[in-house]
Amino acid sequence: MDRMDGMDGIKREFIAETQEGMDRFDQILLAMEKNPLTSEAVSEIFRVVHSIKGACGTLGFAKLESLAHSGENLLSVMREGKLAPGKDVVTCLFRMSDAIRRIIRSVESGDSEGDMDPEPVIKELAAFQPDWVGDARSPLADDVPLADAAANAPPVPEESASPKEPHAALDRTIRVDVSLLDKLMNLVGELVLVRNQVLRHTQLSGNSPLTIPSQHLNLITSQLQEGVMKTRMQPIKNVWGKFPRIVRDLCNSCGKLVQVEMVGEDTELDKTILEAIKDPLTHVLRNSVDHGIEEPDVRESWGKPREGRISLKAYHEGGQVIIEVSDDGAGINSRRVAEKALEKGLVKPEKLATMPEWELAQLIFLPGFSTAEKITTLSGRGVGMDVVKTHIEKIGGTVELFNRPGLGLTLRIKIPLTLAIIPALIVETLSRRFAIPQLNVLEVVRLKNTARDKGVEWFQETPVYRLRGRLLPLARLDRLFEKAETDGKAAPPPIGDNFIVVLHAENHQFGILVHSVQDTQEIVVKPLSKHLKSSLFAGATIMGDGKVALIMDVPGLAQNARLTRGIEEANHRESAPGSADQGWTKESMLIVACETHGLMAVPVANISRLQEFPADAVERMANMEVFQSRGRILPILRLAQLLGPGGAVQTGETAPALRKKRSLSVLVFTEGERSAGFVVDRIMDIVDVASDIHLPAGRPGFKGSTLIRGKATEILDLPALARMAIPALFSGREISKAGG
Amino acid sequence: MTQYCTFYLGEKTYGLEILSIQEIIRIPDITPIPHSPFFVAGLANLRGQIVVAVDLRKLFGLPPLPKSQDPINIILSSDDEAISLLADKAGEVIDFGSEAMVQPPSLQRGPAPEMIKGVFKLKDALMNVIDVEAIFKNRNGADTEESRPSSIGEAHVNEPR
Numbered sequence: 001m002d003r004m005d006g007m008d009g010i011k012r013e014f015i016a017e018t019q020e021g022m023d024r025f026d027q028i029l030l031a032m033e034k035n036p037l038t039s040e041a042v043s044e045i046f047r048v049v050h051s052i053k054g055a056c057g058t059l060g061f062a063k064l065e066s067l068a069h070s071g072e073n074l075l076s077v078m079r080e081g082k083l084a085p086g087k088d089v090v091t092c093l094f095r096m097s098d099a100i101r102r103i104i105r106s107v108e109s110g111d112s113e114g115d116m117d118p119e120p121v122i123k124e125l126a127a128f129q130p131d132w133v134g135d136a137r138s139p140l141a142d143d144v145p146l147a148d149a150a151a152n153a154p155p156v157p158e159e160s161a162s163p164k165e166p167h168a169a170l171d172r173t174i175r176v177d178v179s180l181l182d183k184l185m186n187l188v189g190e191l192v193l194v195r196n197q198v199l200r201h202t203q204l205s206g207n208s209p210l211t212i213p214s215q216h217l218n219l220i221t222s223q224l225q226e227g228v229m230k231t232r233m234q235p236i237k238n239v240w241g242k243f244p245r246i247v248r249d250l251c252n253s254c255g256k257l258v259q260v261e262m263v264g265e266d267t268e269l270d271k272t273i274l275e276a277i278k279d280p281l282t283h284v285l286r287n288s289v290d291h292g293i294e295e296p297d298v299r300e301s302w303g304k305p306r307e308g309r310i311s312l313k314a315y316h317e318g319g320q321v322i323i324e325v326s327d328d329g330a331g332i333n334s335r336r337v338a339e340k341a342l343e344k345g346l347v348k349p350e351k352l353a354t355m356p357e358w359e360l361a362q363l364i365f366l367p368g369f370s371t372a373e374k375i376t377t378l379s380g381r382g383v384g385m386d387v388v389k390t391h392i393e394k395i396g397g398t399v400e401l402f403n404r405p406g407l408g409l410t411l412r413i414k415i416p417l418t419l420a421i422i423p424a425l426i427v428e429t430l431s432r433r434f435a436i437p438q439l440n441v442l443e444v445v446r447l448k449n450t451a452r453d454k455g456v457e458w459f460q461e462t463p464v465y466r467l468r469g470r471l472l473p474l475a476r477l478d479r480l481f482e483k484a485e486t487d488g489k490a491a492p493p494p495i496g497d498n499f500i501v502v503l504h505a506e507n508h509q510f511g512i513l514v515h516s517v518q519d520t521q522e523i524v525v526k527p528l529s530k531h532l533k534s535s536l537f538a539g540a541t542i543m544g545d546g547k548v549a550l551i552m553d554v555p556g557l558a559q560n561a562r563l564t565r566g567i568e569e570a571n572h573r574e575s576a577p578g579s580a581d582q583g584w585t586k587e588s589m590l591i592v593a594c595e596t597h598g599l600m601a602v603p604v605a606n607i608s609r610l611q612e613f614p615a616d617a618v619e620r621m622a623n624m625e626v627f628q629s630r631g632r633i634l635p636i637l638r639l640a641q642l643l644g645p646g647g648a649v650q651t652g653e654t655a656p657a658l659r660k661k662r663s664l665s666v667l668v669f670t671e672g673e674r675s676a677g678f679v680v681d682r683i684m685d686i687v688d689v690a691s692d693i694h695l696p697a698g699r700p701g702f703k704g705s706t707l708i709r710g711k712a713t714e715i716l717d718l719p720a721l722a723r724m725a726i727p728a729l730f731s732g733r734e735i736s737k738a739g740g
Numbered sequence: 741m742t743q744y745c746t747f748y749l750g751e752k753t754y755g756l757e758i759l760s761i762q763e764i765i766r767i768p769d770i771t772p773i774p775h776s777p778f779f780v781a782g783l784a785n786l787r788g789q790i791v792v793a794v795d796l797r798k799l800f801g802l803p804p805l806p807k808s809q810d811p812i813n814i815i816l817s818s819d820d821e822a823i824s825l826l827a828d829k830a831g832e833v834i835d836f837g838s839e840a841m842v843q844p845p846s847l848q849r850g851p852a853p854e855m856i857k858g859v860f861k862l863k864d865a866l867m868n869v870i871d872v873e874a875i876f877k878n879r880n881g882a883d884t885e886e887s888r889p890s891s892i893g894e895a896h897v898n899e900p901r
Contacts, residue, residue, distance in 0.1 A: 550773060
């Protein structure tokens with residue numbers, strides 16, 4: 001179509017407007033199905049179709065025009081109240097909406113309307129009209145009785161037939177090309193840098209005449225940055241809006257009844273993120289309908305309402321957006337998932353045996369997994385949740401699964417507010433600076449400088465670090481980033497690397513050695529050039545000094561380093577030998593050593609944190625030993641004395657402090673507002689053990705004993721011990737900061 | 741008539757169509773990128789925009805510029821992103837009719853013959869006109885450090901993301 005050349009802008013606008021219009025169209029139709037016919041609703045969708053038709057005339061889309069025309073005819077009959085919008089009518093109108101969308105898509109990708117034949121839909125539409133005489137393709141808009149619409153329906157003003165007339169709602173908004181917004185965002189980023197430089201200079205020069213203007217500059221720049229960020233934000237309902245329609249169609253084709261609920265539709269997200277989560281969310285929704293919600297009869301026999309329910313929830317939390325998709329369907333049968341994964345060879349039987357219940361359900365995220373009993377057209381083609389997971393992780397998000405077998409499933413997706421600006425940890429290694437997204441950072445460990453190898457050991461070919469008893473594999477950045485001159489040789493980590501940054505990605509933990517850790521900063525993320533697509537870097541950013549730093553792609557790093565498998569298994573072997581027959585529930589236990597009592601286990605759930613205190617920081621208050629910790633007074637209890645030599649628990653007075661050790665390892669126990677510290681001789685390890693207690697407790701202060709690594713180990717009952725040792729504190733009296 | 745901007749790499753004279761050039765500027769700090777194609781010097785900050793810097797000397801197989809000498813960045817503007825070409829120094833602007841351009845001899849040897857669109861005869865030298873489009877063409881997967889043997893051993897997964 002040659003005459004289209006000069007009309008590109010108009011065409012693009014038409015496409016965008018039509019797509020928005022059709023979204024609205026679908027929404028109203030859906031609403032109509034539930035509470036039949038408000039005449040405003042009919043008028044509104046009439047207007048949508050009408051303006052599409054008008055624009056088609058100008059742009060020369062004949063198929064689209066005739067389609068819109070017959071839709072318009074049908075709607076005008078409905079508007080006059082001559083036709084009730086029954087299910088068949090609504091379905092037919094949906095079919096028209098699909099046809100229009102298809103044509104629009106082909107217009108968007110090329111210039112023509114594509115080879116779709118609108119005739120069947122047109123015939124179908126026409127068949128509903130009482131006075132149908134067979135000629136649906138009347139080219140004249142005047143056929144439509146516009147003026148004598150139903151009395152309570154506001155007549156469409158005649159002028160709106162011209163697509164160039166602005167709609168009333170459009171007066172306050174304008175359409176802006178996203179690339180322009182991107183450019184503005186870049187310029188603002190640039191301005192922020194200049195502002196930083198100006199601020200630094202004025203601060204250095206003390207009281208200069210520029211001080212006040214530079215403060216103003218600071219303020220305005222921040223506001224400008226915020227404003228420009230806002231222009232890119234869109235409510236999540238732009239994506240969700242399509243979901244009720246999708247669910248309706250799915251339900252129709254698989255004979256289920258599902259109601260969709262939405263909470264927080266106005267939660268705003270960066271446009272790029274919104275685009276990125278569209279497909280994964282749709283997939284999750286399809287899964288819920290197809291696999292989650294049961295057939296109405298099945299539901300009834302379970303005592304659930306026949307109509308299933310899917311709820312979508314979005315809200316902001318701590319600089320992130322949380323999206324929850326939950327259904328009240330069957331949930332995941334983790335046994336079946338385990339069997340399926342085994343059958344497909346996705347997981348080894350030994351590994352499966354050591355997995356706790358909740359982890360089994362996570363197997364659905366493995367590539368190539370699909371539990372659907374029958375493969376339907378909707379979902380269950382073997383590509384499934386793993387794709388959802390990769391997509392979400394690609395934009396720096398995480399997916400969590402909460403399974404309630406028989407009751408339903410909740411998927412919680414956490415995504416950053418915007419891709420443009422993220423908090424990151426700045427580290428220096430290999431004499432370069434790198435930014436690590438804060439989302440991937442678990443903790444930073446400072447290496448002991450005394451040992452020559454700094455505590456780094458070797459497991460097969462991989463360097464590992466013993467972090468609280470678990471082997472933490474370390475990725476060698478020097479190997480990953482540079483050409484490796486020595487292959488596979490066990491070489492000590494580069495001298496001068498003093499920190500391990502512990503990262504997590506895709507359920508794996510690993511560490512990287514870095515020279516120094518600078519600070520956390522909000523960084524402006526710039527994508528890498530398309531010529532440089534790398535699996536190691538997620539992008540680049542400009543630092544305060546104007547230099548460029550690369551942003552690490554943590555999942556990519558983990559994949560490239562290939563360091564996860566063997567060590568995970570070693571950790572499992574170590575922590576739970578022969579636990580396959582001990583049931584599926586596991587508990588994490590901290591193994592501690594105590595001079596007089598040997599090894600003991602403490603459920604990790606009882607411990608709020610572990611702390612090291614210098615021994616000379618112990619103060620005495622009344623007849624208690626205390627530490628100052630985080631601005632509060634922490635009473636401490638020495639486990640060895642508490643349990644006494646013969647095993648009987650001593651209460652009341654604690655013996656004088658032994659000061660031979662330079663630092664004390666303390667397990668902090670918290671109950672409500674109150675905390676107490678238990679001093680142990682050594683903190684050994686954390687292991688996952690089956691939570692069955694083999695022997696009941698023979699004395700107070702213990703829960704019982706169990707087998708850990710083939711040894712009978714006693715499990716301490718910290719709450720009981722705390723109550724016994726300081727009854728006053730753990731029965732209601734507040735200890736406050738003022739007391740010190 | 742087309743205007744060309746000349747620049748130098750060592751002794752040799754090269755040219756670019758002036759309309760493809762956004763600006764010529766010195767950017768002191770370039771951040772190298774691990775596992776990028778061998779001719780990519782790294783990323784540079786052009787007033788808040790991150791541009792990929794291409795080391796033309798490496799591309800044409802010339803020895804690196806002495807440390808004492810800073811290269812210039814010839815910033816090429818394109819629709820979606822800017823690229824910087826590192827050259828020794830900029831020359832002048834010359835007018836040429838396109839008929840004066842000679843096809844490069846087909847037997848031309850060198851590391852990157854496909855990069856030369858054509859040759860103009862100057863008074864005392866030949867000006868090789870660089871085909872900007874060709875820089876990244878067919879080079880993304882083929883001739884990068886990644887695929888060179890023994891670059892990082894088994895630690896590398898060749899997976900496009």
